[in-house]
Amino acid sequence: MNQLTPSSGLRCANCGEELKGEFCHGCGQSIKSVIRPVSHMLEDAGDLFFHMDERIVHTLPPLYTKPGFLTLEYFSGRRVRYIAPFRLMFVFCLLAFFFLHLAISDAHFDTGSHAGAPAKDDVSALHAAATAEEVRTLYQGQMEELDAAKAAPDLPAPARAAIGLSQDMVRDAANRRLAELKADPITPDTNAETGAVKRSHRKANGWFVGPTTVDIAWLPDVVTRRLALGIAHFKANIAEVLDGGPGKAEAIRRISEGFFGVLPQTLLVMIPVFALILKLFYAFKRRLYMEHVIVALHSHAFLFISLLGLMLLGFAKDAIHPHFALGSTVILFVQMAMWAWMPVYLLIMQKRVYRQGWPMTLLKYWLIGSVYFWLVLFALCIAVVLGAAH
Incomplete structure (x- = not known):
């Protein structure tokens, strides 16, 4: 007659081998279960990335x-004490x-402002404006500064085109704040000269302000689109840096x-x-x-x-x-x-x-x-x- 005999110890849940440590010597599975409280999982995650246990004491000083x-x-094969x-x-x-x-x-x-307020020639000043009249005043001042910078006779064409882009950015920021204040927006017609100058310099330097297209037949479409987007961002950032206007810091x-x-x-x-x-x-x-x-x-x-x-x-x-x-x-x-x-x-x-x-x-x-x-x-x-x- 067959009789049941008690197990001499824990057995692996995967292969049934008797466990003699934290890992099964038959299949290698850990004795630890993944079905545990969240606190234990967070502890394991920290241990996985940082291993901030006693090994750091043995590792950092000699390193x-x-x-x-x-x-x-x-x-020499002595590794267990070290990270x-x-x-x-x-x-x-x-x-x-x-x-x-x-x-x-x-x-x-x-910004160097002790009170934490943005400078008047910063686009963030438009977002911090409390009234529509303040927005329009800041907008007018920034546009006049940009127009004055663009009027310089020795200004390179890329920088001149970048100033046009900065003016569009200032106008967009002002209109967003005016919309939040439920006021009438600033129309592009109020700065027609800026648009004309920008269009003229788009022909002179189309690389900075023209559309960006990447057409490489052997690359997937998603890669070419990502390249085109990256090049467009590169051109916009460099143009704003060369401009030196309110968009430079951003x-x-x-x-x-x-x-x-x-x-x-x-x-x-x-x-x-x-x-x-x-x-x-x-x-x-x-x-x-x-x-x-x-x-x-x-x-x-x-x-x-x-x-x-x-x-x-x-x-x-x-x-x-x-x-x-x-x-x-x-x-x-x-x-x-x-x-x-x-x-x-x-x-x-x-x-x-x-x-x-x-x-x-x-x-x-x-x-x-x-x-x-x-x-x-x-x-x-x-x-x-x-x-x-x-």
């Missing part, structure tokens, strides 16, 4: 203070450029937003490129390409952590300078030491990882740095162009 130590640990290289680099890349974007935006797009803001939007992806592409450069310069070391990738990830992670630290110290210096000048001076010296440590760190890391003599290490360090500098500069130019198409 910043011991050049090459973490990379050599990975080469994975790609995750480490990716997280600090996003954090560094987030704070860099804040610093640059604060430096370039601050155009620069759009370009900056687009630039920082594509910058992390652009630098992520440069990681395998840098690893390929290392592979070429150290071809006789017989190291696998993935080993060079780990070197590239750790070196870039160090740079992003340094950039993040410099940004945070800069914010702290600006905050305490009015109250404690000596403290801000100390922070400045710390920042200078951090800037000096960055190239020294990379040199020592290259020496320890690839284990060549100092003369050869210095030569390759200079050659690799020169090649990579121009490649990064080219990548940044591409990012600026993509940002201008935002």
